[in-house]
Amino acid sequence: MTVNAIGEYTATPRDVQANFHGMQLLYVYWEKHLMYCSAFALLVAPSLTFGDFIDQMFMGVIQAHPDSAKIDFSQALWLLNDQPFTPDYAASLEANGIDHKSLLRLSTPGLNGVQGSCS
Amino acid sequence: MATHNKKRLNLKDKYRYLTRDLAWETTYQKKEDVFPLEHFEGIKITDWDKWEDPFRLTMDSYWKYQAEKEKKLYAIFDAFAQNNGHQNISDARYVNALKLFLTGVSPLEYQAFQGFSRVGRQFSGAGARVACQMQAIDELRHVQTQLHAMSHYNKHFNGLHDFSHMYDRVWFLSVPKSFMDDARTAGPFEFLTAISFSFEYVLTNLLFVPFMSGAAYNGDMATVTFGFSAQSDEARHMTLGLEVIKFMLEQHEDNVPIIQRWIDKWFWRGYRLLTLVGMMMDYMLPNKVMSWAEAWEVYYEQAGGALFKDLERYGIRPPKYVEQTTIGKEHITHQVWATFYQYSKATNFHTWIPGDEELNWLSEKYPNTFDKYYRPRFEFWREQQAKGERFYNDTLPHLCQVCQVPAIFTEPDDPTKLSHRSHVHEGERYHFCSDGCCDIFKNEPVKYIQAWLPVHQIYQGNCEGGDLETVVQKYFHINIGQDNLEYVGSPDHQRWLAWKKLETPSQPAGSNKEHDAA
Numbered sequence: 001m002t003v004n005a006i007g008e009y010t011a012t013p014r015d016v017q018a019n020f021h022g023m024q025l026l027y028v029y030w031e032k033h034l035m036y037c038s039a040f041a042l043l044v045a046p047s048l049t050f051g052d053f054i055d056q057m058f059m060g061v062i063q064a065h066p067d068s069a070k071i072d073f074s075q076a077l078w079l080l081n082d083q084p085f086t087p088d089y090a091a092s093l094e095a096n097g098i099d100h101k102s103l104l105r106l107s108t109p110g111l112n113g114v115q116g117s118c119s
Numbered sequence: 120m121a122t123h124n125k126k127r128l129n130l131k132d133k134y135r136y137l138t139r140d141l142a143w144e145t146t147y148q149k150k151e152d153v154f155p156l157e158h159f160e161g162i163k164i165t166d167w168d169k170w171e172d173p174f175r176l177t178m179d180s181y182w183k184y185q186a187e188k189e190k191k192l193y194a195i196f197d198a199f200a201q202n203n204g205h206q207n208i209s210d211a212r213y214v215n216a217l218k219l220f221l222t223g224v225s226p227l228e229y230q231a232f233q234g235f236s237r238v239g240r241q242f243s244g245a246g247a248r249v250a251c252q253m254q255a256i257d258e259l260r261h262v263q264t265q266l267h268a269m270s271h272y273n274k275h276f277n278g279l280h281d282f283s284h285m286y287d288r289v290w291f292l293s294v295p296k297s298f299m300d301d302a303r304t305a306g307p308f309e310f311l312t313a314i315s316f317s318f319e320y321v322l323t324n325l326l327f328v329p330f331m332s333g334a335a336y337n338g339d340m341a342t343v344t345f346g347f348s349a350q351s352d353e354a355r356h357m358t359l360g361l362e363v364i365k366f367m368l369e370q371h372e373d374n375v376p377i378i379q380r381w382i383d384k385w386f387w388r389g390y391r392l393l394t395l396v397g398m399m400m401d402y403m404l405p406n407k408v409m410s411w412a413e414a415w416e417v418y419y420e421q422a423g424g425a426l427f428k429d430l431e432r433y434g435i436r437p438p439k440y441v442e443q444t445t446i447g448k449e450h451i452t453h454q455v456w457a458t459f460y461q462y463s464k465a466t467n468f469h470t471w472i473p474g475d476e477e478l479n480w481l482s483e484k485y486p487n488t489f490d491k492y493y494r495p496r497f498e499f500w501r502e503q504q505a506k507g508e509r510f511y512n513d514t515l516p517h518l519c520q521v522c523q524v525p526a527i528f529t530e531p532d533d534p535t536k537l538s539h540r541s542h543v544h545e546g547e548r549y550h551f552c553s554d555g556c557c558d559i560f561k562n563e564p565v566k567y568i569q570a571w572l573p574v575h576q577i578y579q580g581n582c583e584g585g586d587l588e589t590v591v592q593k594y595f596h597i598n599i600g601q602d603n604l605e606y607v608g609s610p611d612h613q614r615w616l617a618w619k620k621l622e623t624p625s626q627p628a629g630s631n632k633e634h635d636a637a
Contacts, residue, residue: 003563004306006159013547013568015575025578027517027550032535035496035510037458038525039517039537043578061514064503081541081548101548103517103539118535119496 017100024100031107032118050096051089067111079105137177142245154243160306163371167244173358188348195344200271209337210405211615218278218468223295225265226286230299232258238307257352268345276611278467278602289595290573293523298392309381311363317385320360324418325393329400336406368433375434386438387555391522397452410484412448440555443531453493454527461512467597469606472501509605515574519552521559526552
């Protein structure tokens with residue numbers, strides 16, 4: 001359906017990748033750790049490798065959580081835009097198929113948040 | 120006519136002369152050119168004379184009546200200020216509810232004034248035009264009297280200094296702003312369904328009663344007096360809301376599916392907006408009125424249930440996804456307070472961990488959810504704070520494209536899992552917090568692809584800086600260290616302690632009843 005309007009109604013999307021000056025948006029959701037109230041909205045370079053993204057960015061973001069030090073990334077399960085996903089840590093985000101406004105879900109089996117409350 | 124010779128008109132005649140008789144049939148312009156917005160939404164009106172104004176209020180009696188109320192109201196404001204009324208509230212934490220009200224609700228009143236002024240020009244039926252104009256003036260009075268009620272607090276507490284600037288810019292205030300912008304950019308009939316019916320009739324008690332009872336329970340005479348003064352207006356607005364919907368439904372059966380879609384949309388948008396009120400009730404009032412879950416049961420489930428039963432005969436069913444609100448009532452306020460707690464670097468009010476008594480109250484009011492999912496979170500944060508590591512989230516949140524609330528809500532069938540929906544429109548991916556918001560987008564994608572999402576605007580460099588501090592201080596006008604962050608130890612808190620010590624020099628906190636009475 002289109003917008004019901006008095007005349008022809010058009011608009012351009014406000015958040016296309018071109019508006020982010022060479023960067024892109026990436027949302028990351030760490031399941032069962034709802035102490036972080038929502039997925040993180042992060043600004044990343046498409047050329048960043050997945051490994052660097054984890055080490056230099058993501059680990060800093062979740063540092064305050066007691067479970068963050070216990071993550072075993074070899075056991076981690078990922079979903080990229082709702083599809084099962086196996087990251088290549090040496091390849092760039094772009095080469096991993098992580099495009100602008102992708103939602104990445106991280107599941108860390110065995111880690112269930114503060115006192116097992118999924119917080 | 121004989122009535123022309125009478126010195127005094129009876130009410131019925133007065134109403135006719137001062138409302139319906141002010142209209143005329145167009146002669147040298149086509150009617151559809153004079154009222155160009157009346158048809159494009161597809162609503163069919165066959166007879167405007169069927170419009171019933173339940174109050175039959177005319178402008179002269181309106182002025183007289185409101186002026187009386189206003190005189191009394193301002194006398195109380197004066198007395199409140201002269202007696203340092205702000206020192207008699209339950210606790211300084213209460214003022215944070217007023218900060219939320221001033222930045223998040225009062226501007227909505229102003230937007231409603233603009234909206235009703237606009238649609239009050241657009242209907243060819245004089246009865247509807249007059250009713251909308253009357254409500255427009257009410258809304259303008261409400262914003263003015265609210266500002267005057269709260270201006271006294273601005274002299275003594277932080278965060279109240281720049282509400283209209285903040286309304287246009289601060290991340291969480293884009294939630295009420297986008298709600299009202301959406302309504303005001305719709306056609307006149309959708310605007311009335313959104314504001315008069317869905318908000319004023321179905322949901323307003325959930326906004327008005329909590330804030331005004333909250334004021335009464337917490338010793339805020341200024342705000343509670345505003346509440347009394349506005350009460351009769353609100354009753355009128357509610358009645359108009361019901362009249363609007365019944366009138367449209369009775370005019371033509373083709374109107375039914377259009378109105379149903381609007382009810383679905385605006386109920387969901389209103390529900391999301393009210394999450395802020397729910398949080399205020401459960402977490403920001405030192406003296407609680409009732410829990411959000413209880414309020415939802417009384418004001419929506421019971422009252423709304425009866426309403427939709429009544430509307431069944433027109434072919435209207437309860438709003439889509441209403442069953443999710445029954446589940447959500449036990450979760451959403453905890454989720455929102457946790458959000459503001461962690462993003463308190465970017466708020467114009469303070470946040471805190473509830474005290475033990477308050478945590479116990481929450482456990483009691485939310486027996487199915489609080490201890491299991493939320494209490495451990497708050498207790499962990501309290502421990503961190505005791506260690507000097509008060510938790511703040513330094514990233515930016517993932518926002519819903521439609522309601523603009525961060526996507527913090529959990530799945531209706533799994534409170535341990537965030538609810539995410541996404542949809543690709545013309546090659547671009549969009550994210551939503553719920554089925555309700557996703558449906559709203561799919562119905563009118565072009566309206567929402569241009570949403571001004573604060574998080575994305577910050578990342579695009581449109582908010583005066585790339586780092587959070589610059590955005591907060593320069594773009595939001597939130598004074599860092601004064602307006603934002605933790606309540607405990609804040610300048611508001613310290614000032615409050617100083618006042619209370621002055622009043623009760625030899626008493627420890629909490630045992631000052633005798634001195635207060637003196």
